[in-house]
Amino acid sequence: MKKAKSKNESQQPEINKYIPSIPLKKIPSEKALQILRKAGHDVNEEQSEEIMEFLYTIVKLTLKEFFTSD
Numbered sequence: 001m002k003k004a005k006s007k008n009e010s011q012q013p014e015i016n017k018y019i020p021s022i023p024l025k026k027i028p029s030e031k032a033l034q035i036l037r038k039a040g041h042d043v044n045e046e047q048s049e050e051i052m053e054f055l056y057t058i059v060k061l062t063l064k065e066f067f068t069s070d
Helices: 012-016 027-039 045-067
Strands: none
Touching: 012 045
């Protein structure tokens, strides 16, 4: 089920130029949801996917910061 694009999603291409395209092994959404709930967070599947995408972005930016010479 696709959701309508929000204002933030319409700005995504502009933001993506700062995020390196580093391939990461991603955790399945069911596992991410299980981990978040076990940690005490009451989230649904959509929220857990958004949280994981945010965390992947932070990881990519951190890797870029430490491992590139720009």
